Every structure is written in C-alpha cells, then in structure tokens.
Amino acid sequence: MMSLCEKLQVFADGELPADEEPEFQRHFAACAGCQAELEEVMVLEGLAQSLRRPLALPALERVPPLPASRSLRRSTLALAALAGVSAVAGGALLARLVLGGRREQPPLSRR
Amino acid sequence: MGDVISLRPVPDSGSWEGGGTALGVEPAEEAALRLVFLVHEPALRRRALRLTRAREAECLVRDTFESFLQHRDRAGSATSLVVWLFAAMHQLYVARSQGRRLLRLVRAESAPPENAPAEPPAWAQVRRAQFARAVAALPADIRRVFELHAVDGLSYDEIGACLQLTPMAVFARLFRARILLKDLLRDLVEGGISA
Numbered sequence: 485m486m487s488l489c490e491k492l493q494v495f496a497d498g499e500l501p502a503d504e505e506p507e508f509q510r511h512f513a514a515c516a517g518c519q520a521e522l523e524e525v526m527v528l529e530g531l532a533q534s535l536r537r538p539l540a541l542p543a544l545e546r547v548p549p550l551p552a553s554r555s556l557r558r559s560t561l562a563l564a565a566l567a568g569v570s571a572v573a574g575g576a577l578l579a580r581l582v583l584g585g586r587r588e589q590p591p592l593s594r595r
Numbered sequence: 596m597g598d599v600i601s602l603r604p605v606p607d608s609g610s611w612e613g614g615g616t617a618l619g620v621e622p623a624e625e626a627a628l629r630l631v632f633l634v635h636e637p638a639l640r641r642r643a644l645r646l647t648r649a650r651e652a653e654c655l656v657r658d659t660f661e662s663f664l665q666h667r668d669r670a671g672s673a674t675s676l677v678v679w680l681f682a683a684m685h686q687l688y689v690a691r692s693q694g695r696r697l698l699r700l701v702r703a704e705s706a707p708p709e710n711a712p713a714e715p716p717a718w719a720q721v722r723r724a725q726f727a728r729a730v731a732a733l734p735a736d737i738r739r740v741f742e743l744h745a746v747d748g749l750s751y752d753e754i755g756a757c758l759q760l761t762p763m764a765v766f767a768r769l770f771r772a773r774i775l776l777k778d779l780l781r782d783l784v785e786g787g788i789s790a
Contacts, residue, residue, distance in 0.1 A: 493770055497744070498645030499751050499762070513692040523685045526642060527719045528773055530681030532745035533638050534723040535730065 492518045496525045628667070632660055635677055639684060641748045646688055655691075659684040675720060682715040718780040729779040733772055740765055741772035 643652035751762040
C-alpha cells in the first residue's frame, strides 16, 4: 500500500481516485516534501512545453492593390453619386410616408 | 499608468476576454503579453485541471497570469518563461492549500499573503536544446511515456491504450523519467555543459 507521500505524483497527474483526494490534500498542505516534489513535476512539465511542435500557419497570400485606372475612378465616382441620390430620395420618401400618414389618420370618433 | 487588465475566462470556451491595459503596460507591450497568454494558456489549464476542479482551475490559471503581469521582468527568455509560469502556478497552488489548512485549523479570516514567486530550481534553468538533449538521452520506452504525458497531455489510460501498458506501468515509467531527467539536467547545469 502506498504511503501518502508516494501518491504525490499520481495526484499531480490528476490520477488519484476522487475518494482519496481529500485525505491527500490535507497531507499535502502540511508536507514540505510533497510540495517540493510537486514543483519538480510541474517545472518538468513546463520544460516539456518547449518540445511541442510549433503551429504550422498557412502562408498568407499577398493581395495586390487594385490599379488606380481612370475608368475605375469614373466608375467609383458614378457609384458614389448614385448612392448620394438614392439617400436623398429615400429620405424624402420616408418623410412623405411619416408626415402623410399623420395627416391621413382618421378622427378618433365619428359620433 | 493604464487600467489593470481584467482577465476573465469565457465559460466553456477555453478563451479569455479582457479590457484595458495592464498596470504599467504600454500599448505596444500588450500585444506581446496577450500572445504569451495565447501560447501558454492551454498547457497551464491542463496542468491546473490535473490539480483541482474546473472552477478552481480557471482561477488558478488566471491568477498565474496576473502574477506574471506583476512580475514579468523576472520571467526571462521564452523557455524560462514557461517554466516560470508553471513554477508560479505551483506556488499559488501551495499557498492556497496552506490557506485552506489554516482556515481549518485556526479559522483565520484571510489566507497567507502571496508573495512574488521564487525562482525555479537551478536545474530547470536550461535552454530548450539542453532539455531536448536530456529527453533524447532517456531510454526509448520511458521517453515515449514522458512525451505523451507531459507534451501531449494524455492520461495514464490513454497512454496505456497507445503503448499497450497498464496504468501502473505508465506511472512507473513516468516516475522513472522524471528522476532521470532531473539527474541529467543537474549534470548539464552543474557540469556547465552547453547545448
């Protein structure tokens, strides 16, 4: 049968049966030897992270900038103008609906 | 000085959220610090979950990073940084264990103060190449168990299923691997052998 100190590494690895944990944790809180051994286990695990293979990220393709051609500028300006006109027209239509709707509301009572 | 980073684990996602800049951290450094969290958080979380329940593990990982933020000038190079993080987590865990013990014994109102983490042991202050050499020097069957457990994070049962071993056999090889590695690393450090 293992002594409590002998169970340290099993506990450190998360493999100690649940019913044995409370007793071991009480022991651990007061045992400098177990605390020191846990540090060794954790430090070795930290060192082992340096052996992990680095992430292989995909190479990003560089998207070339669009050429600033004259025809493209004209198209861009036309689209912007159209957007502006649409915004004005849309605002006017919305105003007409709101204000026109209020005037056309029927009276509350005809009696 | 900016606001303290408020690191909050996002439940069930394994990720973190936070806002503001850490106390004394310049905006340019904040990106590097967040990268540290991104790289090392999974391994720290796995380690914490081996020690305690999920809710406490989240707190332990968060407090480890907060300790790092406060004492990051002591963390050193990339290899020593991750060792520092694991050592800091260990000290936080021990302090909490002792705090719980004190509460049981004397009903103290507060846990013992958590001081700045002490340096990792001398044999752990090795470069990556030195550690890799030490692992390579292990007997093959022992080395494989150590790698599967410490690097890949497998449990005893999972390692046993991979290598056709009983959990007790896995434990025995892991135990042996740790003893041999410490001896090898001590020899490397005390003998002044470079990578």
